[in-house]
Amino acid sequence: MFAWMTIPVFSQEKEIQNDPTSKTDGYVFSYFKGNGEDGLHLAYSEDGYKWTALKNDTSFLTPEVGKDKLMRDPSIIKGGDGLYHMVWTVSWTDKGIGYSSSKDLIHWSKQEFLPVMKKKKKARNTWAPEITYDPDSEKYMIYWASTIDGEFLETKPEKEKGYNHRIYYTVTRDFKKFSKTKLLYEPGFNVIDASIVQQDQGFVMFLKDETRNPVQKNIKIAFSKELKGPYSKASDAITGNYWAEGPTAIKIGNNWIVYFDKYIEKKYGAIKETPQGWVDISEQINFPPGTRHGSVIEVSGEEIAVLKKE
Template identity: 35%
Template sequence: MYVVSYFTDADEALHLAYSHDGQAFATVNGGRPVLRGTVGTGRLRDPFIGVGPDGLFHLLATDGWTSPLIVHASSADLVDWSAQELLPVMAGVEGALNAWAPEFFLDRATGLYHLIWSSVVEAGGSAEGRDFEHNTQNHRIWHCTTRDFASFSAPGLFFDPGHSVIDATVRALDGGGFLMAYKDERGTNDLHTAHKNIHLTTFTIPGGPYTASAGPVTPSVVEGPSIFRRGEEMVMIFDHYLEGSYGASRSRDGLAWERVPLDLPPGMRHASVLKTAHLPALSALSAG
């Protein structure tokens, strides 16, 4: 079973859809949210769901445009959720203005879960008066680690290619190491811009060193990549955010990618895909 988590411009809350073949996705709960934000700004943008060390599903989400906090909650079935909390992931970092698109991945070699997100850090800077929604800011990828989603390490810089990048997503590779997709955030938000597309890099140890960037592997203008395994291939989805649509590509080796059609929910924004066992409660909610 494949579950896609997303938000919409009309409703910045957690929406879900599912698929049994990784090709055609049906909305859950009639396309209505399954969870709304109750802390911070009340927004749940860029929702990501993964499985933690306790076997529960853990949700991370962006708490609005200019919050340096991340929303966290957990669930056994993706239907009933724990109380939401705000994680101060950029605590102690002077000039941290935001924390976008949080995700996590497991480093099996150490047993550590790495939370990653995008932040602008400007000593003495302020988010007041900035149009984060429409104007490019100077982001880098940050991270912290946890073993239990209860206590977290201090934040640190995770990936800095020397220019603005956002929306990193990481997959463990079958042969060892990790593949990371990310958005080159340079350029402007128009369809004729340079950049604003997805690149790839690999690493063996979280935090680098990183291989030379490969890409772009998508057209412009896109963001919010997510990669999932479907049979013998990897599928990457990405958000054509200026055009209100979604695209997808597939690859067998993580190097050569070709476009592929997927049937995804309309209005979907910054989605993430989780492969999991069948969830009866989620199926029942969908049927209802």
């Protein structure tokens, strides 16, 4: 294990690599409501604490692809090409995910269905996809959680319909050609909701330990020098005594903040890294009612101004 992997907080790390030509004046949070039937919702914030719904909390994009035509777990990043790229969960039981791109977060390209688990005959689902851009290779890694019947039986739960996830991935340069789907992370437990950010010394994966018995249902961290791994053993839980899922992280000022869905309590939570460790700041943040599993990005003041007009 690399020495830096043992650091429980990120206080000694540099910021995520961002486009040096863009100015960050605020943040946009992508999320879904209900079961994801109406599509993409967006909220903005100037400080990362108070979030205000955009477009009167109505959908910016109605889902059109997949078995159930849902838009759950929308994950958006700004790529090396200057475009915003989004992936999402289209169904509870499909073998693919949704994809679209945008220049302004308002007008989106034709939605596509990416059949990333099509060749895995016993795959049951494709949940919570995310994208991470690797500036060194100029490629994007798309990754998600899937259960493949008959695999990793030692951790198959008796409850929750026997779902027993691991994290899988594919790599693309242009979102037209994709590498063969492979296993990304096998931590020795049922794992979903991976979200990876880049550090100057490698990559950090936030993940949900989905173990039901003995109960975990919390957020942990793993590390790697390379985007495609191998990733370290998962850390101890960094969230508290509640069920949490859908982590998304961003550095605001000198501190990392991780937002997550307290889905049992039907509200959003957050933790902040400090020199003393992770501190729960859930009571200090405010999200639009009904916000579910989403992602956070940095944006310019000009972009926020345009979004406000919608």
